[in-house]
């Protein structure tokens with residue numbers, strides 16, 4: 001529709017909520033809109049098109065959208081007073097879950113687009129600019145990323161040395177608390193060739209670390225070039241062959257899909273970082289059953305043992321929900337015991353939020369708010385102490401850090417440790433996008449502080465990669 005228009009005559013501002021997949025999608029929405037003449041801007045007052053890429057996972061996340069739309073009404077009015085038009089769109093999981101309802105509730109909204117329809121954005125924007133209110137929440141058969149096409153090298157390079165890459169989307173697990181199977185649809189894996197092509201393009205643009213994304217990333221079973229479905233482990237082995245890709249991560253995994261090949265990839269591939277996000281949600285078998293997680297607390301413990309046998313120096317992270325319907329003090333204590341047994345390096349924890357359309361919302365025995373608050377505080381205090389112990393155990397160690405961006409203080413760069421903590425180091429800007437060996441001096445609340453390791457000094461942990469030296 002707009003291929004003969006001059007490039008970048010308009011600006012789009014995209015605000016991202018929710019998970020890393022939304023971060024990746026926001027970039028891909030910008031890619032989809034570029035041929036229609038939109039350049040990305042960080043300044044919403046300067047934007048002809050404002051897109052909210054939303055999250056529906058908990059009530060609070062979904063509510064944010066409506067308060068933001070209230071604010072945007074003012075922005076739109078102020079720009080209109082200057083004779084400028086502003087189009088407003090809602091994308092992401094709230095768009096999928098609520099569709100037309102958003103347009104009804106907030107008349108400031110010009111378009112609503114679900115997560116599987118971003119390839120339709122240029123057409124939707126063209127229709128919306130003719131005064132139509134456009135809602136697209138279909139689950140088309142084609143891969144939306146195919147239709148959007150490859151991100152240009154210059155754009156990839158501008159996004160920094162680390163990148164997300166969606167390899168699997170949607171979920172067939174239907175945990176009884178969760179909206180994702182409804183907002184993202186059925187589990188679909190992208191083809192191996194497409195993923196490798198995208199990863200190679202990223203590496204050529206100077207990306208050194210890729211995090212593979214999927215709601216159930218370890219259930220990945222994309223079609224390989226040999227006509228067979230490939231597992232995530234096999235995909236990781238192929239990605240590890242790509243020059244310039246020093247680090248690989250993947251998230252989020254489900255305990256049921258953690259197979260031996262994937263566990264062994266943590267042992268055999270130096271590029272696969274010693275970090276695993278493996279949510280368990282609860283330590284009570286009764287609650288796990290009600291959540292439809294399809295594993296017990298002990299099965300999870302045994303799985304963690306196997307993973308740690310393959311990679312003893314693993315930072316384990318998780319997600320927990322407190323106050324799922326029917327959760328008793330004993331159930332909660334079982335969760336606390338599981339956390340004590342497993343020892344996490346980090347974790348995210350949430351009060352249960354009943355979501356419309358999920359089985360959990362219809363269950364009896366909802367837990368009172370004040371009980372949830374108490375449980376959340378206790379759980380978070382335990383996790384914080386484990387996180388601090390993990391961070392403390394890094395003090396004095398030397399390991400490679402990939403410098404991603406400038407730090408808060410002058411002369412400071414920030415990168416990630418192999419175990420995902422941000423590491424702050426006094427280092428020259430010329431070291432941005434490089435991997436350097438650093439020695440940890442002390443810990444902050446959620447981060448580590450380090451000095452550059454003098455060259456010639458030997459590292460106290462096995463150097464993870466040759467590229468680091």
Ligand code: SAH
Pocket residue numbers: 057058177178179180214215216252253254279281319320321350351352353354355
């Ligand atoms: N695919 C991931 C989860 C994505 S949602 C997985 O399978 O683990 C991220 C986290 O949000 C979940 O792990 C869960 O802890 C939390 N969550 C999901 N639905 C929730 C709800 N209704 N209330 C509270 N927390 C929820």
Ligand code: SF4
Pocket residue numbers: 171172173174175178179180181215216254
């Ligand atoms: Fe949601 Fe469960 Fe699927 Fe994770 S596995 S996305 S928690 S339904």
Ligand code: F3S
Pocket residue numbers: 017018019020021022054055056057092093179180183184
């Ligand atoms: Fe939220 Fe959708 Fe991600 S509900 S967590 S943005 S998959």
